[in-house]
Amino acid sequence: MILLLCAIVMAGAIRVPALASDSSIIYIETAKDLMELSKNCVLDTWSSGKTVILTKDIDLTGTEYDPIPLFMGNFDGQGHTVSGFEITKDASVTGFFRQILEGGTVKDLTVCGSVTPGGTAKTAGGIAGENHGEIRNCMFEGTVKGSRCTGGIAGSNGTAGMIDACSVNGTVSGEHRTGGIAGENLGSVISCTSSADVNTEVSGNVTFEETDISLSAEELIDITDAGGICGFSSGVIQGCINNGTVGYPRTGYNIGGIAGRQSGFMANCRNKGAVWGRKDVGGIVGQLDPDARWKFSDGQLDELQDMLDELQHNLDAKTGDLSRRFDSLTQSLMQVQNSINLLEQTQRSLSMQQPVMMAVQAMQPP
Numbered sequence: 001m002i003l004l005l006c007a008i009v010m011a012g013a014i015r016v017p018a019l020a021s022d023s024s025i026i027y028i029e030t031a032k033d034l035m036e037l038s039k040n041c042v043l044d045t046w047s048s049g050k051t052v053i054l055t056k057d058i059d060l061t062g063t064e065y066d067p068i069p070l071f072m073g074n075f076d077g078q079g080h081t082v083s084g085f086e087i088t089k090d091a092s093v094t095g096f097f098r099q100i101l102e103g104g105t106v107k108d109l110t111v112c113g114s115v116t117p118g119g120t121a122k123t124a125g126g127i128a129g130e131n132h133g134e135i136r137n138c139m140f141e142g143t144v145k146g147s148r149c150t151g152g153i154a155g156s157n158g159t160a161g162m163i164d165a166c167s168v169n170g171t172v173s174g175e176h177r178t179g180g181i182a183g184e185n186l187g188s189v190i191s192c193t194s195s196a197d198v199n200t201e202v203s204g205n206v207t208f209e210e211t212d213i214s215l216s217a218e219e220l221i222d223i224t225d226a227g228g229i230c231g232f233s234s235g236v237i238q239g240c241i242n243n244g245t246v247g248y249p250r251t252g253y254n255i256g257g258i259a260g261r262q263s264g265f266m267a268n269c270r271n272k273g274a275v276w277g278r279k280d281v282g283g284i285v286g287q288l289d290p291d292a293r294w295k296f297s298d299g300q301l302d303e304l305q306d307m308l309d310e311l312q313h314n315l316d317a318k319t320g321d322l323s324r325r326f327d328s329l330t331q332s333l334m335q336v337q338n339s340i341n342l343l344e345q346t347q348r349s350l351s352m353q354q355p356v357m358m359a360v361q362a363m364q365p366p
Contacts, residue, residue, distance in 0.1 A: 024049055024050050025050070025051050026050055026051070026052045026053070028052060028053065028054045028055065028058070029055050029056050029058075030056075030058065031058050031059070031060050031063050031065065034058060034060070034065065034082070035063065035065055035066070037052065037068060038065065038066050038067065038069070041068045041069050041070055042070070043070070044070040044072055047070070047071050047072050047073035047104070048103070049073065050073040050074070051073060051074045052073060052075045052076065053076050053078060054075075054076065054078055054080045054082075055078070055080070056080060057080050057081045057082070058081075058082050058083070059082075059083050059084045060082060060083065060084040060085050060086070060113070061083070061084030062084070063084075065085065067087065067091075067094055067096060067097060067098045067129075068096070068098065069099065070098065070099050070101060071097050071099070071101060071104045071106070072100075072101035072102070072103045072104040072133065073105075074104070074105045074107075075104075075107070075109065076107055076108060077106070077107065077108040077110065077138070078108055079108050080108075081110040081112060082096070082110070082111050082112070083111075083112040084112070084113060085111055085112065085114075085115075085142075086113050086114050086115075087113075087114070087115045087116065087117050087124075088114075088117065088118065089117065089118060090117060090118040090119030090120075090121075091117040091119060091121070092117070092119065092120050092122040092123055092124075092129075093122070093123045093124075093129035093130055093155070094117050094123070094125075094129045094155075095115055095124060095125040095126060095127055095128045095129045095144075095155065096126065096128065097127065097128040098128070098130070099128065099129060099130045099131075099132070100128045100130070100132060100133040100134075100135065100161075101132050101133060102132040102133055102160045103133060104132075104133035104134070105133055105134045105136065106127065106128070106133070106134070106135050106136070106138060107134075107137055108136075108138070109127070109138045109139075110138070110139040110140075110141070111126055111127060111138075111139070111140050111141075111142075112140075112141045112142055113142045114142050114143040114144070114145075115144045115145070115146075116143060116144070116145040117146065120147060121145070121146040121147045122146065122147055122148045122149060122155075123146070123150075123155035123156050123183070124144055124145070124146035124149070124150050124155045124174075124183075125140075125144060125150070125151045125152070125153055125154040125155040125156075125182070125183070126140030126151070126152050126153055126168065127154060127166075128153070128154045129154070129155045129156070130154065130155065130156045130158060131153075131154040131156070131157050131161040131162075131163065131182075131187075132158040132159075132161050133160070133162075134161075134162040134163075134164065135153060135161075135162070135163045135164070135166060136162075136163075136164045136165060137164070137165045138153065138166045139166065139167045139168070139169075140152050140153060140166075140167075140168050140169075140170070141168075141169045142170045143170050143171050144170070144171075144172045144173075145171075145172075145173045145174065146173075146174045146178075146183070147175050147176070148174065148175060148176040148177055149174070149176070149183040149184045149231075150172060150174030150177070150178045150179075150183040150231070151172065151178070151179045151180070151181055151182040151184075151230075151231070152168030152170070152172045152179070152180050152181055152196050153166045153181045153182060153192070154181075154182045154183070155182070155184070156182070156183060156184040156186070157182040157184065157185045157186060157187045157188075157189065157235070158186055158187055159186045159187050159235070160187060161185075161186070161187035161188070162187060162188045162190070163181060163182060163185075163187075163188070163190070163192060164188075164190045164191060164192070165190070165191045165192065166181060166192045167192065167193045167194070167195070168181060168193075168194045168195065168196045169195045169196060170196050170197075171196055171198075171200070171201070172197070172199070173199050173200075173201060174199070174226075175223055175224075176223075176224050176231070177224075177231035177232045178198055178199055178225065178226045178227075178231040179194075179198065179226070179227045179228070179230040179231040179232075179259075180194025180195075180196045180227070180228045180229055180242060180244055180246075181194050181229045181230060181240070182229070182230045182231075183230070183231045183232070184231060184232050184233075185230040185232070185233040185234070185235045185236075185237065185259075185264075186233075186234055186235045187235045188235055188236040188238070189229060189230060189235070189236065189237050189238075189240060190236070190238050190239060191238070191239040192229060192240045192241075193240065193241045193242075194228055194229055194240075194241075194243065194244055195244050196244045197244045197245045198226055198227070198228060198245070198246045198247070199226045199246065199248065199252065199255075200245050200246075200247070200248055201248075223251060223252040223253070224252065224253045224254050224260070224261075225253075225286075226246060226255050226260045226286075227242075227246065227255070227257070227258055227259040227260040227261075227285075227286070228242025228244055228256070228257045228258055228273055228275075229242055229258045229259060229269070230258070230260070230262075231259070231260045232259070232260060232261045232262075233259045233261070233262050233263070233264050233266070234262075234264045235265070236264060236265045236266075237258060237259060237262075237265070237267075238266070238267045238268060238269070239267070239268045239269065240258060240269045240270075241269070241270045241272065242257050242258055242269075242270070242271045242272065242273050243272050243273055244273045245273050245275075245276070246273060246274070246275045246276070247275055247276035247277045247281070248276050248277075249276045250278050251277065252276075252277045252278055253278060253279045253280055253286075253287075254277075254279075254280045254287045255275055255276065255277030255278075255280070255282075256281070256282045256283070256284060256285040256286035256287075257271025257273060257275045257282070257283045257284055257285075258271055258284045259284075259285050259286070260285075260286045260287070261285075261286060261287045261289070262285045262287070262288055262289065263289035269284065271283050271284055
């Protein structure tokens, strides 16, 4: 009886096993635990209401890890890193998570690896292929390569999606809607930083530094909407910074330091990277859709007015200085003209006196 009670007490003290189906808290310690999580998340309802906690750094090198298909729970990385993550097989809508569903949250997670799927390769991201939930304080380091909707954090960020305080290092490349954070943003991207190079490689060993780009005109036109933060955005981009290079010379349409093409809301963003392209290229936005408007807060308008006032003051000072110099030059020219007039008068006077003196000399006796 005593042994049985001790066993019950010990069982109660033991942490809930990883992937226990009767528990709302799931602990992930090993690559095997992570792969089991992926298998269980085939149904969207399985992860609903569950909290997944990563307790250690995990290396997936050499494993046959498949992306987590559907997730609508709470994934807490606790600042840990999953490394050795790799996707090379044919896939669309792929990343560490294929889809984060509305109500799902992924936070405090770093993923290192490469997402370079074959096949159609649409909607590829380092953290998620599609995000309809929240990705917060996550980092991706590595390579993401796709065709349409390719991003360092998410290939596509849906209307309900939020990407907050995330960062990317590495390279991101695609044909349409390619961004350092999100290829396509229909939701919100807030306070994110990208140091990834976006579309700086054409193919093979050809890079943006080379002048001989072997692409046909059709291929050149086919590369569109690339940005340091988002390739295309009809949502919100706020407080974001891009440090990476975007694009390559004479190639690509709608290329921007923050967004390639923008029709949503953008505020307080900075681009520190070089931007290259063929047409509609901008340091912040490559192309603003016709219905887009600039919107400034009262503080920003006051700051802008102060800058304009300072500029006007400097112009007035320069104009006054130029006016004084012009007046001085005018006076100098007048003095020179007066001197010339005086010399001419003196010359005429001397010319008139010379015949008189000669006549006087002729009248004097020898």
